[in-house]
Amino acid sequence: MKCISIWGFMGAGKSTVGRALARTYAWKWLDSDTEIEKQEQLKIPDIFKRYGEEYFRQLETRFLENLWNRMQSEPQASEWLVLTTGGGMPLREENRQWLKKLGISIYLHVPFDTIAKRLNRRDSQRPLWDGSQLEVMRRKYEARLPSYRQADVVMEVQGKSVEEIVQELGALVLKPPADV
Template identity: 40%
Template structure:
């Protein structure tokens, strides 16, 4: 079983993937960290030196080359490319649905995300623009507001058991 965790930056994908990995005894890949490891650059450095499109190509390569049995914590923008959405459909897509308020609260002091460092109007537009793609791609939607990662992971396992 290949599980893809999707959702906007700050929705908890990486933390929940780690919890799920323990519950399901499956390896997990944190997509951004894996791209940083492969490129030997941080995400901000990749954006600065090569641009967002280059980074998006790296996401696609990673989706094409991941093992069949694993959990993948995707980057928040992975759903932007149609090819990626098709690749995600080869596994079970779990959308971690966080409200705008939750995202803002979690990212208030975050300086590591290139697409978060704009003005507030652009951020909200960016967020709402992606929502339909997350929903359309998802097999399972989990609301994450005011929930601990362990609780979210257990909800996912329960939904997976009823999903199959």
């Protein structure tokens, strides 16, 4: 089994796209935030409040190591696993290396203004998003771009429907190897 990991800022559409992609092709879907919440039996904001961001980042790295070990035990399976990542997971060099070892990585690029509209629309539970500090948030977004852009594929998704994005991703992953 190989993993297609979906990267992006908070609100980029990782979960929406990942869920739809997995459903379309009957692939497995894992969301790292959800898995970490299950394992810790705490919601992400509570993990941040009790133990801090650094602890959460360590959990993310451990999650990737464990996933790698699990995937080594089923190398013959040919299907894909869709992994939607926490928004900050690809910021650590170590995590990017794990994600690349696991398979193909896709960054969903959405302009900051769209992100801000989406996140401010919802009463979201995101410890690192503060809709009243938009310039600080914009700087955080810009500071993250160089890490996100190290994904194997940078996909512009602004203005595209979820169905269109799923179709593009499916074509990308399933395309036959190029003739040599």
